[in-house]
Amino acid sequence: MKHIIITGTSRGIGESLANQFIDPSHHLICISRTVNQGLMARAKELDCHMDYFNYDLTNIGGLDQLCEEIFQRIAVHSSGEAVYLINNAAMLIPVCPIDQLVTEQIVENLHLNLLAPMVITSNFLQLTKHMNVDKRILNISSASAKYILPSQSAYSTAKAGLDTFTKCIDIEQKLAAYPAKAAAVYPGMIDTSLQSDIRSVPAELFPYVNEFIQLSEEGKLHSPEYTASKLIEILVSEDFGKTAIVETID
Incomplete structure (x- = not known):
């Protein structure tokens, strides 16, 4: 059995990843602020083991306890051959120049996009370091890490x-006795709520908004389902982890 932990499964890529991983041979651990009832119903219908944790990942202080509870559930299904972590949950907003942001907006963004994956990964590695199984960490990054636009600091x-x-x-x-493999992937332009968010930003705050609107109108955005399938191909590949940063999924 593969244990697969996925954050941000209420919608978008996370929901599509979870949907495509639903299988009797998998134990899915889903985490999101809003419980995805559709995923839970489908997992039950297809006899897939699923534990769903309703948790706000911007609450960094509770992540250690959350991870303890997750691995208590993994211990119940102790015959695992692999443990995978997919740090997917993310938020784009606020999109505006840094001098117009309030401290709370900056803190929330960094908590969800960076600190939560770091803390969850730290716990994941601590709680699996004794396990001689296939361990993989997939961090969903973005080309925005490399190609900088205004108002997305x-x-x-x-x-x-x-x-x-x-x-x-x-x-x-x-250097670990039982090492985990890790990779960060740039998933490309996807038709998710993050894209909807950026298309709704006024041009005076984000000068490139019309380019993003045009990409959507021309049908140049990948679907979450397509993107999830490509991410899964990368995750389960024999080459996973040979390159720490994967800049394209095509």
Whole structure:
């Protein structure tokens, strides 16, 4: 049995990832602020083991306890051959120049996009370091970590930090007795709520908004389902972890 932990499963890529992983041979652990009742019903119908944790990942102080509870559930299904972690949950907003942001907006963005993946990964590695099984960490990053646009300073900084963090994990785990593999992936332009958010930003706050609107109107955004299938291909590949940063999924 594969144990697969996925954050941000209420919608978008996270929901599509969970849907495609639903299988009797998998134990899915889903985490999101809003419980996805559709996923739970489908998992029950298809006899897939699923534990769903209704949790706000911006609450960094409770993540240690959350991870303890997750691994208590994993211990129940102790015959696992693999444990995978997909840090997917993210937020784009606020999209505006840094001098117009309030402290709470910056903190919330960095908590969800960077600190939560770091703390969850730290717990994941601590709680699995004795396990001689296939361990993989997939961090969903963004080309915004590399290609900088105005009014996305919080998001771009967080994703650049996530890339660096992934590189650090890669180096450290090469020294571990039972190492985990890690990679950060740029999933491309996807038709999710993050894209909807950026298309709704006034041009005076985000000068490139019309370009994003045009991409949507021309049908150049990938679907969450397509993107999830490509991410799963990367995650289960024999080559996973050979490159710490994967900049394309095509």
